[in-house]
Amino acid sequence: MTLVRLGYVAMSMHVPNSSPSQTMTVKSFNKIDNKEAAILKLGRIARSNLQNTLRILKHNAAHSIRFYRMTSRLIPLATYEELAGWDYIGAIESDLREVGDYASENDMRLDFHPDHFVLINSPKKEVLKMSVKTLMLHRQLLEGMGINSQYRCVLHVGGVYNDRELAMERFIQNWMVVPKTIQEMIILENDDKSYHLNDTLYLCEKLGIPLVFDYHHHLAHFQHRNWADEWQRVVATWKDSYLPIKMHISSPKDEKQFRSHADYVDAEMFMDFLNEIKGSVPQIDCMIEAKKKDAALFKLMEDLRGHDNIEIVDGASFYIR
Template sequence: MQNIKLPELGLVCITASNQVRYRALTRKRLLQFNDAEQAQLLRQLYQDNLQRLNKALDFCVDNEIKLYRVTSAIFPFADTPVGEAVLDEFNEELRLTGDRAKNLGIRIVVHPDQFVVLSSDNPDVIENSIKILAMQAMIFDKLGLERSPWAMMEIHGGKSDRSERLISVIRDLPDAIRTRLALENDEYAYSAQEILEVCHAAKVPMVFDAHHHVIHEHLDTYEHPSVAEILTAARTTWPVPEWQLVHISNGEAEFGDRHHSDLITTMPTCYRDAPWIEVEAKLKEQAIQKLREEWLMVAPTKVAATV
């Protein structure tokens, strides 16, 4: 009997329980202190969050999760001179953590925030966006993660009707960013077809989000033929087809609601062919477990004992 490879379901940042959480710090609070005090504050925060990243890896191992989207705010202000100098103090520990993730077979990716807009009309916005991506790339380099879409840094297209600018900016990005970059279709600015074309032109992978697609195209089902068609087309943008990663979410109040629901109750049939799926639901690990039991129909794992 032929073995069928089931999709790997990924955890996004934190758990619904308090098992995976990270500390945060606002710029307003940081600026209340002098440089030495800022360094000490960041040192303790980075230490704590690095430990919490390792706890996240523990959680993934315990619950047989092979895909983890780390929060983009794990080391806040690492793009400042003080923050970067402090993060350098953790180089050895960071590499050990990255090596541990590799040895455990856990794929780590990141989704920088909405302020990253490479297609903006404002050069300052583009410059700041590249600075944010450079910080994420620096963190991934310190973790020893591959400069490839396996260790993906994924963003949206940003400003609509600016495809040529987006392609041009991507082509000129430093290798540490460009080799990991992927683009996702969104609900309003860039359709799945538009992002697919940009990805082919810029030679970066496409992350297909079926829920964004149905909202953008005003569809009332994931079974519309275009969902399967774009899933297949997006796979051609990945240098290794088996690395293809997609997103799934459900609407909270109704099918076409852009706000995420607690659990995933509706899946595109074609997603059975998606190798890696990030589960974007409010109840996180509970949503993963529900999909395993009801959609993938595999034996319950340890997730059930943690929720």
């Protein structure tokens, strides 16, 4: 048997007015003549985002959801060059701790998936520098929450830059200049266009990085269709992790838009995956990447109830036999 826990990404469809991604644009910031007032406004937005995150976590706890991906947009303009001296962590310290304490008390796994512009394998030094700066922000957020930052940030390998093999080797070269405190946060995901499972496994095994298997991405982009042949290699990348192995699950919007995420998860597609991996690991945490967020999680749990080899534990977890 394998324990399966479901989670979802950032927004809740069931908690009204709870966006944790409220923001302010650079243009709006620059329109405010009093920069001190503008910075105070940024702090208020960040605190509101964290309070909404806490509201969502309380909603999750009520439904036994113990796996949740936080938005990377908690603090607007945190990496904006003109705000280099802003002590944004100091401005939200108590709110960060409140979120972290609640997650800890309720045994919740929280993580991040920084935006697509975080590119370790970029040929441009300034892009790599900004990527490290953005990842450092994520580390500071986790530290402020009192959360162990190991294996908390999912990244894609990055761009192809007209030469995929060279870009992979550049990832390795650039990895050597990434601070170790950032390296230990990273887990890599296979993607749907550039770096398939075997590419990502090559880097993960070479650099000691856990691999997050995205099943939908694999169906859209693969070197070898039978991913199950590589499953034990995926599991082995997590051998040093104190966290259970994790994967991403979503379904195609339709055949024409196969790479796009559907509103909900196709339970039969998910069962195809689960029936291959059951018993191979004691626990797996599955992040739902569906448009309907927590509503997709609730529907998936309901759809799985009819299967003979599913034993429901609570509102967001079950055993697969």
